[in-house]
Amino acid sequence: MIQLKDVSYVRLGSPDLESAERFATACLGLQIAQRGKKHLYLRSDERAHTLCYSEGDPRDQTVGFEVADEASLQDAASTLESLGHAVHAGSAQEAEQRKVKAFIGFCDPTGNHIELVVRPERSGRRYFASRDAGITGFSHIGLNSTDPARDERFWTQVCNARVSDRIGDIPLMRVNAIHHTIALVRAPKAGIQHINHQVENSDDVLRSYYFLNERRVPIVFGPGRHPTSGARFLYFRGPDGMIFEYSVGVDEIEDEATHRPRQFGFEPASFCMWGSKPAGMALPNN
């Protein structure tokens, strides 16, 4: 079984790195770690980077997960190949671009680009935000799925993900104590549905609501609170249509051995207990 330790980074293609940088710093509030002609590396926590924009097609979207060591990486490659997934062994240059020691790439059953990485770089200097959004770190992703039941089996049987809760047939899955690191979202094709950053407290969620509204950033859902994880949230739209989320107060699963996933109905109240309604953002399964 492939032991995912944590989500590590997201890589996004963009035809306009300047706009991406403007949004990432002035709106989202990340720190620029490194700026190249064709790459923009952004920090959100103690890691050297958690988001990387590359000049290119916005449909190029990749999410990286950390595994323990190179032996685990080799085991993962064999497992995936035996199941018929094409595995790309990352070159030294590609690993350097990702600021990791080694990595492999493959596609999940929906076709999402996934990378498994070893020893992603940390930064000696602390994270210093470009605006006071209160970000404490990159935390999880929403991942498109053309068949949530099939993909749930992949993430929970081939990998070590565990289902924390379900809304309808979509699973919120954890790879460590945090309620979810991967949220599957029913969609017609592969892609990252949203990128989550944690913030310090609910004040930050509400402050950003007013801040982003004033800057005409489209708020697509919230401010609200998920009854599943307990998190207070705000979803908004960034460059190339990518949706970003701030949230705070994601529950931790206290007893791994006895936790049973709860079933929530597929209805708006299962996504927000405050009464906010998605606007310009499809609820999963819609």
Next chain:
Amino acid sequence: MKNGRATPLIVSVCYVRLAVSEPNASARFVSDIFGLQRVADQDGEIAFRSDDRFRTVSLGKNSPDGASVGIEVWDDKALEEIARRLRELGFTVKDATAGECRRRYVQSALLAEDASGNRIDLVTRPTRSGRRYFPPRDAGIVEFHGVGLRTTDHVRDLAFWRALGAEVSDWVGDIAYLRIDGLHHRVTLYPSKRNGLLYAAFEVEALDQIMQNSYFMQESQIKIMQGPGREPASRQMFLHVEGPDGLIFSYVNGMAALDGKPWLARQFPLTAGSLCDWGSESKDVPELSAQG
């Protein structure tokens, strides 16, 4: 506060009596929309509960004895002391008649007016209810929390409240947050061109209820005058909702407690950022919009 006495002069803000043009229509807002429990209809006033007190809000027709804010006084001796102090400062005070007391659901009362003409009832033994509070909808109301008052003479009005034992916790411009118990404030004086109640605030359980009520009001097409927001000085979260006749009903939560430690009132500038930490602004209420 105690001013060196063994017991405080005043204890709580215990009711608001509101004068409205159409009490019955307004009553539907107060119960069905805002979420208070309708408990009585007598002496021309419709009474509502929000906690274990018999009533904290009354709606009556515009009339000479129609509107007032009730302040609970420790006992009759404290009432006498307050009467003496207010008369000494030149404020109008009179003892309430039996009828006026009955209408207020209290044992005894001193009817006073501050310098702006706001009618303040100083009352003893306001009626409690034996049955628990049972609201008409799940707005999460915990208790009647306090009031915001408009003042046309904030210097004299502050003298009035200080005579009752209230102390200033903080200033935003000349807006004064007044403390009468362990919490940051229960009464706020807002300099204004006119007098009257600015808002009646009701504490809810948590941020969840502030936000749920915010979406409920949007869906019910009720105007939100300001919020959701958070006062930087008191750390209190708020949602100010437009009620009948321009009166504001507010949901609040999270106010800081000062717990009797020595406290020097802080001065904040009169800016939007001093009135809301999150960035909410009030476009239609000059007293809430840092316009002075």
